[in-house]
Amino acid sequence: MAIKARVRVVALFLLMLFLAPVVNLTRLQVLRSEELSQRPDNSRTLEDLSLRGSLLDRTGQLLAQSREGRRVYPLGPLTGPLLGYMTGRLGSAGLEASLEARTAGYAVPRTPKQAWNLVARGERRGDDVVLTLDRDLQKVAWDLLEGSRGAVLVLDIPTAEILAVASRPSFDPATLEADWERLRVDPSAPLIERGTQGLYPPGSTFKILTMAGALADGRTAADEVFACTGSMDAGNFILHDNAVHGPVRLEEALVVSCNVTFATLGQRLGVDGLRRWMDAFGLLEAMPLVPNAAEARPVHSGAPSAAAEAGIGQADLLVSPLAMARVTAAVARGGIDLEPRLVRAQTRRGQETWRPAAPSARRVLPQAVAEQVRRAMAAVVARGTGGAAALPGVAVAGKTGTAENPHGAPHAWFVGYAPARDPEVAVAILLENAGGGGAHAAPLASRLLQQALSR
């Protein structure tokens, strides 16, 4: 082979190599363009911060606003991980990230549509988004968590709108960039919004779901009497109860939070039955209008005791406070489930430009079953473990929980609603490693419900 033949070989080889960048440019610029543009640390979407629309609460008060090229959050840490942040250096997170496309403004048009809008209307600023939050109630919820780690969530029962969701520890968005390195590695996870994204064992609050499921499936009846000897054989170990309750009727079992009774119901429903009921309450699916909510995790354990333990909200079951509030609200509505929402509307200069479809009501439980559970929940507060949640003049219904977990003392839970007869608001309270739910979480519910009702 002569030199010139080799020149041709080398030339051909090198020219073939040029195909590689052509292919990769196509891949990155066309095929993966969408995916890369939506990555949370992609600050390009945030460049035109000064033209970005605001986030408002349900009464039109500001929750997030662009000022002098920065994002400002009037409530500071009160809405820290919920709203998230939006900065050129750190990118975006939380609701700010999820609603990015709705609030985006543009100094220069990025799409033919924007270019056309600019030509036709000269419009640059992004739209505002109205959230379902109530700014005042959010403050109340935040204050209740003073000195604790955990979450407080308030759900409007007729509309399934989230009125408040506070999470502690939090961060101050104003000093986020300076605090970033500390926040990122903080073991108490201040960047996580606990009310919608935190996943915890539900403990005894889950007994609501176990009871409703077992009743609806005909695995028990309201008048069934359970013999509690203080312990039972759960399969591969002996499950101990908090007390020897003797013979108890179903409603009474919820009032005293009898583990033997609900572990038995858990065994009757089985792991699959419990999973089916979690699915029926909508806990296993994403909620488009609560963008970052974490889906619940049903039991995966194959241990013989799994069904019994799951019946009392243990095993490897994990749910968010939002999920428990949703179950509570569905029971309170007489067995009708509505999908919770955090986003109310998109507006431009006060005019609505978009509104999510009205929530579709879905019957999860027969009315009679829901009524039985409601009666039992009202009794829990009236004369049971949830006594501390009671309000003067208003009947409250609820359920306490004390969830064993591998991270130390049990989590204190309370879920409930008021008024018991004609429910308006549901609450979920979770205090990490705080101890008993009746002693620690229920008292907060009392103050929270009072504020929520007098709103």
Add this chain to the structure above:
Amino acid sequence: MSRRPSAFLLMALVSAILVLGAALAQAGLSRLDPPSPWPSVGLLLGAFWAGWLLSHLRRPAGDSMLLPLSTLLCSVGWLEVYRLGPAIGSPALGERQAWWIALGVLVFILSLFVPGDYRALEDYKYSCLLTGVFLQLAVMLFGTEINGARLWFEFGPVLFQPVEVVKILLVVFLAAFLRQFRHWIRLSLLSPEGRLPRKALLLLGLGWACAEGVLVLQKDLGMALLLFGLFLSMFFLSTGRRDLVALSAVLAGVGSWVCYHLFGHVRVRVGAWLDPFADPQGQGYQMSQALYALASGGLDGSGLGMGRPFLVPEAYTDFIFVALAEEWGMLGAVGVLMVYMMLVTRAFRIALWAGDEFGTLLAAGLATLVAWQTLILVGGTVQLAPMTGITLPFMSYGGSSMLANFLLLGILWRISAVGEVSGGD
């Protein structure tokens, strides 16, 4: 000579692209209050057309495609550099780059007026080698350190990057050296007495050691890759020894593997390449920003002056191609890659038409240089290879590289024009 009118047409198209682009860039940047592009555009147009005219008057047999192709690359690159200037806080960037391009064209013209024949270069091969080695050593010892790498000489306000010239000197040396010794290498390798082809192996080993040395001592991954690609290509061109080329490729692989495990900075580069999102605020910052720039450019780009290429660090030098891909889109970027392919094809064509071995090896070596340099840089910015700090020929901001590229163009023109020069030189 039916080719000349279409080269004229191409030069006119380059001018049109430059003028339209400058108008769009200025309008797109209006909120940044950019300096007027028109003095620079005038300078560029003057330089381009002067280069075209003088090259055709002086040595009409030269390859008439070289100038349109390279000036197109210069124009597109200049538009991006001009556009980046105000955004990164140095509005005079475009003007300075225009002067460098004009000086580059001047170098090109001057190279056409050097009396004699390019074949005279052959006699200076050892001078070339020594100059190259001297420059390289000098910059390693006495150069100015910028960003942890000692690659520049500082002359008042001007930074000179000797490696740009060293590359060309190296090609000249290799072309002359291999032309002299290629038979010998072949013969000694074919020796039936079973003698080891010691000197050939020594030569290969030397090239390998140079590449690895640059990698280790200067922490310059791109340059090491470039030297190696260049050396292997020219060795194969002149001797055709596939076995030895394969052997040195294996050695390079081993060397890279060793470097990867020995040196943290190589690992960091490779890590940032393979998964830029592992540490998007730290080591992966530049690469992830580059990917976002590419993604936001999409198919048709944001439009000149309307994208945000300044978010990528070093967008006007190492990442000029990403800036281009963002604002001109995939269509523009692929178009520019095709121009590079044409330029390389053209240089290889000159190698095929050259009447002597030295000319063939020299032209092919220069073509290989442009091709590898473009491939390594573009590959590094579109996530095909680790990111490297070499320049994109004719597009990146920088005087040394612009002057060297036009010198290279001048040599190619001289090789292509040699047949038709009357006996005056």
Add this chain to the structure above:
Amino acid sequence: MTLELSEGLLYFLKYPLLLLLYVFLATALRAMAAALPGPKELATHQTPAGRRRLPTPSPGRTAETPVPVPAPVPGNPPEAFGPTTRIPGREWLEVVAGMEGPADGIPLQAPILFGRLADCPVRIPDPFVSGHHARLTPGPEGPVLEDLGSRNGTWLGQIRLEGPVRLQDGDHFAVGDVTFRYHRT
């Protein structure tokens, strides 16, 4: 025209710019395709009309040293030639690399001319080989190799021939990309 309007329009003005770029590409491709040499043209282009040829060989390089053309070596009947037969005094060339040679090697009886032109006994169709490139003339003390003023030279090892050189058994020499080895048994 307001700023908004001009920016909205600017967005669409990127298309004419891209169009211009592709018009350039198409024109350049057309120009290059028109000027592309065919394979035949390439093979014989070395001295196209108008290209400069080197002047006639300079005396220093190709001094025609008078070498007596020897008579065929006696006692070596042609039919006995072949690489496997060991006949004392037999001389032949082996084509080592670069092209296909006769299996028996090239017998060395009369002077051999190497070159690109058809009148050469050893024809090498390589553009880097001159028309009449080199000559090998058998002699009693070994054959003499001389370059005939070729442009790219005749090489004995790394040495470019400046004048005639007498070959010894086992010597390699190259004309263009073709390498020969001289044998004497």
